[in-house]
Amino acid sequence: MRYLKALGFTLIALILTVVLNTKFGDTPPLGKLLNPFRGFWQNAEPRHYDKENTLKIRGLKGTVSVAFDERMVPHIFANNDYDLYFAQGYITAKDRLWQMDFQTRFAAGRLSEVVGSKAIELDRYQRRMGMAYGAENMIKVIAEKYPEVGKITDAYADGVNAYINSLSPAEYPIEFKILDYKPEKWTSLNSALLLKLMSATLAGGSDEFYMSNILKKFGPDVTKNLFPDYPFREDPIIPKGTAWDFKPLEIPKAPDNPTSMQNSSIRTKQKVDGIGSNNWAVSGSKSASGYPLLENDPHLDLTLPAIWYQIQLNAPGVNVYGVSIPGSPCVIIGYNQKVAWGVTNVGSDVLDWYNIQFKDASHKEYFYDNKWNSVKQRIEHIAIRGGETVDDTVLYTHHGPVVYLDNKKPKKFSKAANVPTGHALRWIAHEGSPDVYTFHLLNRAKNYADYRKALTYYYAPAQNFAFASVDNYIAITPNGYFPLKWEGQGKFLLDGSKPENDWHGRIPAEQNPTVKNPPRGFISSANQSSTDQTYPYYLSWEFGSYNRGHRINKRLTVMNHATVDSIRSLQNDNYSILAEDILPTLLHAVNTEKLSATENEAFNLVKDWDKFYNADAIGASIFEIWQAKLGMEIWNDEFGGAVPMRMPSRDRTVELLLNEPNAKWYDNVNTPQKETRQDLVLHSFKFSVDSLQRKYGSIGKSWQWANVKHSHVPHLAKIAGFGSKTLMNGGSKSSVNALGETNGPSWRMIVALGKPNKGFGVFPGGESGNPGSFFYDNLIDTWTNGKLNELLFMNSKTDQSNHIKKRTTLTNN
Amino acid sequence: MLIIFIALISLLLQFFLPWWIIAPVAFGLAFWRAASGKHAFWSGFLALFLLWAVMALFKTIPNENLLANRVGQMFGFPDWAFNWIIMLLITALVGALVSGFSALAGFYCREAFLPEPQERKAV
Numbered sequence: 001m002r003y004l005k006a007l008g009f010t011l012i013a014l015i016l017t018v019v020l021n022t023k024f025g026d027t028p029p030l031g032k033l034l035n036p037f038r039g040f041w042q043n044a045e046p047r048h049y050d051k052e053n054t055l056k057i058r059g060l061k062g063t064v065s066v067a068f069d070e071r072m073v074p075h076i077f078a079n080n081d082y083d084l085y086f087a088q089g090y091i092t093a094k095d096r097l098w099q100m101d102f103q104t105r106f107a108a109g110r111l112s113e114v115v116g117s118k119a120i121e122l123d124r125y126q127r128r129m130g131m132a133y134g135a136e137n138m139i140k141v142i143a144e145k146y147p148e149v150g151k152i153t154d155a156y157a158d159g160v161n162a163y164i165n166s167l168s169p170a171e172y173p174i175e176f177k178i179l180d181y182k183p184e185k186w187t188s189l190n191s192a193l194l195l196k197l198m199s200a201t202l203a204g205g206s207d208e209f210y211m212s213n214i215l216k217k218f219g220p221d222v223t224k225n226l227f228p229d230y231p232f233r234e235d236p237i238i239p240k241g242t243a244w245d246f247k248p249l250e251i252p253k254a255p256d257n258p259t260s261m262q263n264s265s266i267r268t269k270q271k272v273d274g275i276g277s278n279n280w281a282v283s284g285s286k287s288a289s290g291y292p293l294l295e296n297d298p299h300l301d302l303t304l305p306a307i308w309y310q311i312q313l314n315a316p317g318v319n320v321y322g323v324s325i326p327g328s329p330c331v332i333i334g335y336n337q338k339v340a341w342g343v344t345n346v347g348s349d350v351l352d353w354y355n356i357q358f359k360d361a362s363h364k365e366y367f368y369d370n371k372w373n374s375v376k377q378r379i380e381h382i383a384i385r386g387g388e389t390v391d392d393t394v395l396y397t398h399h400g401p402v403v404y405l406d407n408k409k410p411k412k413f414s415k416a417a418n419v420p421t422g423h424a425l426r427w428i429a430h431e432g433s434p435d436v437y438t439f440h441l442l443n444r445a446k447n448y449a450d451y452r453k454a455l456t457y458y459y460a461p462a463q464n465f466a467f468a469s470v471d472n473y474i475a476i477t478p479n480g481y482f483p484l485k486w487e488g489q490g491k492f493l494l495d496g497s498k499p500e501n502d503w504h505g506r507i508p509a510e511q512n513p514t515v516k517n518p519p520r521g522f523i524s525s526a527n528q529s530s531t532d533q534t535y536p537y538y539l540s541w542e543f544g545s546y547n548r549g550h551r552i553n554k555r556l557t558v559m560n561h562a563t564v565d566s567i568r569s570l571q572n573d574n575y576s577i578l579a580e581d582i583l584p585t586l587l588h589a590v591n592t593e594k595l596s597a598t599e600n601e602a603f604n605l606v607k608d609w610d611k612f613y614n615a616d617a618i619g620a621s622i623f624e625i626w627q628a629k630l631g632m633e634i635w636n637d638e639f640g641g642a643v644p645m646r647m648p649s650r651d652r653t654v655e656l657l658l659n660e661p662n663a664k665w666y667d668n669v670n671t672p673q674k675e676t677r678q679d680l681v682l683h684s685f686k687f688s689v690d691s692l693q694r695k696y697g698s699i700g701k702s703w704q705w706a707n708v709k710h711s712h713v714p715h716l717a718k719i720a721g722f723g724s725k726t727l728m729n730g731g732s733k734s735s736v737n738a739l740g741e742t743n744g745p746s747w748r749m750i751v752a753l754g755k756p757n758k759g760f761g762v763f764p765g766g767e768s769g770n771p772g773s774f775f776y777d778n779l780i781d782t783w784t785n786g787k788l789n790e791l792l793f794m795n796s797k798t799d800q801s802n803h804i805k806k807r808t809t810l811t812n813n
Numbered sequence: 814m815l816i817i818f819i820a821l822i823s824l825l826l827q828f829f830l831p832w833w834i835i836a837p838v839a840f841g842l843a844f845w846r847a848a849s850g851k852h853a854f855w856s857g858f859l860a861l862f863l864l865w866a867v868m869a870l871f872k873t874i875p876n877e878n879l880l881a882n883r884v885g886q887m888f889g890f891p892d893w894a895f896n897w898i899i900m901l902l903i904t905a906l907v908g909a910l911v912s913g914f915s916a917l918a919g920f921y922c923r924e925a926f927l928p929e930p931q932e933r934k935a936v
Contacts, residue, residue: 002921002924002925003925005921005924005925006918006921006922006924006925006926007925008921009914009917009918009921010840010918010921010922012914012917012918013836013840013911013914013915013917013918014836014918016910016911016914017833017836017911017915020833020907020911021831021832021833030907031832031833031907031908031911032831032832034865034900034903034904034907034908035827035832035865035904035907035908036865036868036869036871036872036904037827037828037832037868038827038831038832039832039904040880040884041868041869041872041873041880041881041904042872043880044872044873044875044876044879044880044881045876045880046875046876047875047876047877048875169831174880178887719887720886720887720889721882721883721884721885721886721887721892722883722887725892771880771883772876772879772880772883774879
């Protein structure tokens with residue numbers, strides 16, 4: 001009995017301890033997480049902090065001073081570039097280490113190591129798309145050709161590692177404790193992976209699989225008609241009529257039968273339009289101060305910790321303020337005392353699929369240029385938490401990796417839906433490139449010539465680089481590595497056996513579209529077509545729709561004596577060009593006699609709506625659901641079947657509604673009767689009212705746009721409680737203020753050039769990545785209200801200012 | 814006294830060692846000092862309940878309970894301002910249970926392996 005009791009209670013104690021120290025599925029190890037000595041309580045930061053401190057860090061060459069302003073933005077002062085980037089790495093890691101680690105793992109296909117086998121398909125996909133392969137190429141090219149870039153990324157990595165090495169388990173960021181793993185050594189490869197991740201986000205989409213299926217089903221005439229190579233309405237980035245002052249290379253000739261045919265039976269979702277960005281600059285002739293004003297607001301999927309990290313970097317030869325990507329050196333969007341710049345996505349076609357004909361089932365050789373060529377194998381080792389490492393063999397042709405062989409594509413994995421099986425991927429993200437150097441040079445740029453030189457080092461993801469300088473230059477350049485292609489190359493799947501289908505080198509960097517000081521007195525971009533149809537080269541057949549760009553240009557055209565406030569009011573503009581274009585036609589098509597009382601009330605609301613997607617607009621809620629449903633009703637019967645296809649663009653839908661009232665596309669082919677435009681407009685209107693009524697009750701406050709849109713900023717790993725509350729914001733995907741449910745302006749900046757240059761900015765988050773910090777989401781309210789903070793630009797480390805709240809010295813002894 | 818021993822030694826060792834060190838500490842001290850099963854369990858339980866609660870308060874009060882309220886939401890509680898109290902109780906209870914059962918096991922192991930005829934004085 002005695003022994004039994006002893007044994008019994010020892011077992012209970014032992015099991016209890018072991019269970020509380022173990023992670024079960026997604027449940028964190030509770031004893032580890034909850035204990036107040038090393039668990040989450042240690043991440044609770046006090047509101048009050050030391051005003052001054054010194055940190056001893058091995059590896060620095062000299063002493064670095066860091067001043068923190070009231071928003072905890074670090075202003076770093078170093079004596080040389082090594083110390084500068086070292087300190088940037090150290091300080092960024094101090095605020096954002098988990099975010100850096102998690103995003104890198106996501107990019108590299110290494111999430112299974114942390115979360116177990118549920119991430120295996122995602123990891124496989126990332127690796128099969130060649131993310132790590134591209135990052136390794138980048139490191140290789142940097143080592144061989146650009147040692148100066150290697151010095152920057154290595155210094156940054158040294159700084160990150162100095163921080164990691166200083167940590168005790170109690171100090172690990174909270175997400176490491178919740179997910180139960182440890183930070184690992186940072187390398188330059190990680191920085192490369194994060195840049196590749198930007199390419200995946202911004203230049204990783206492709207429609208050619210869908211387009212080929214459409215071509216096969218409807219033939220070339222219908223395809224050309226519904227998916228034209230230039231939009232119906234456009235207001236291009238480089239103003240219409242701008243002359244091209246260069247002699248273009250010979251444009252490759254389109255072969256007779258370049259496409260490959262394939263289809264399979266995976267349904268896909270409609271491509272989301274409206275993820276994009278704005279930037280513009282007005283010249284001194286249009287501003288009140290006589291100096292240019294520049295703005296930028298890149299739209300991304302919003303997350304906490306914030307996507308961007310504000311920082312000022314100062315060393316001999318450089319003094320720059322702006323936002324950086326946690327995990328990558330330099331300022332990406334910002335200004336110094338001479339120039340300011342900002343970026344939006346170009347969206348040119350830099351990703352193509354090539355059909356591969358293998359010799360036999362061993363997949364050792366493929367046919368190209370009339371002979372058999374050998375396939376290279378790359379074996380990916382995917383470590384899985386609580387399981388065995390999985391080896392995955394990826395086949396590489398000279399085009400790139402064959403992402404999925406026939407019948408090897410996972411069925412229920414939406415990311416892979418647009419991947420054609422048996423095709424090799426040619427993608428700009430596989431290229432080794434020195435992109436970081438562009439930002440290193442822009443940070444130090446003094447004038448237009450420096451800007452032009454900096455851009456030549458940039459490959460991907462291609463961006464519209466807006467520029468303004470204190471000597472009254474404004475300019476914009478859709479810039480990156482643009483492959484030299486024949487017209488329409490890559491709109492459809494390509495036959496990978498013919499050399500004429502390969503990329504034919506690149507468009508020379510200096511011949512990328514660009515404009516400087518245009519007569520209209522401003523430059524702008526909002527992801528629309530880069531140029532009019534006179535540009536000699538082919539970039540893509542489809543860009544973002546013209547809505548935002550057109551609204552920006554219309555307002556800038558009439559704007560004079562512009563100030564920071566007038567620019568800010570345009571940043572927050574909720575007007576919808578889409579509604580302007582189609583609402584009158586839709587309203588006209590509704591037979592009001594067929595409406596119920598509620599529908600009539602809703603009809604009057606949308607009729608009287610001023611077309612602004614303001615937070616309290618009920619008309620906006622009705623119109624938004626109405627137009628989206630109408631698009632579905634027009635196209636879904638033809639394009640939503642078992643064969644994966646995409647729908648015609650919003651631009652083409654607008655053209656159809658306005659100019660083709662009797663088109664056959666209105667008829668639902670799945671019903672015996674014949675539907676007309678009028679039927680669809682009425683039906684989708686009733687649907688809109690009905691769905692709002694079901695969800696929000698009778699017409700009233702709860703129908704207001706902000707409530708229906710439900711904007712919020714989720715946590716990066718979707719941890720409940722770590723995201724933001726619901727934000728009562730206006731804006732829409734077709735407005736300049738492009739705030740959707742969880743995507744929108746990830747950083748809003750305005751720089752008033754002058755002497756001195758003044759910056760204003762805000763992002764939806766905070767400098768700290770720690771949910772237990774008072775600086776985690778402290779900027780969200782300012783952002784929500786459409787306001788900006790004046791940014792503190794220091795000229796030297798001895799600057800005194802009430803805004804400086806803390807000073808830290810980093811020394812090596 | 815046992816309660817103070819357990820609390821003090823658990824406090825010191827947790828600065829260097831993982832949280833589970835509280836189990837062997839409670840086991841060992843109860844093995845050495847506990848007078849009865851009840852005495853062992855409640856000494857271990859209360860020592861760690863108080864130690865973890867006080868330590869958690871020490872971290873959460875200067876933080877104005879910002880983080881503990883968020884973590885409460887992660888645990889599935891609604892967006893209340895009092896989540897931190899729930900988290901504090903759960904935390905203290907976890908430490909208390911591990912320590913309490915370990916102390917109990919320590920006492921009974923002693924009873925099993927080093928039986929002494931005379932009664933020990935409670936300490």
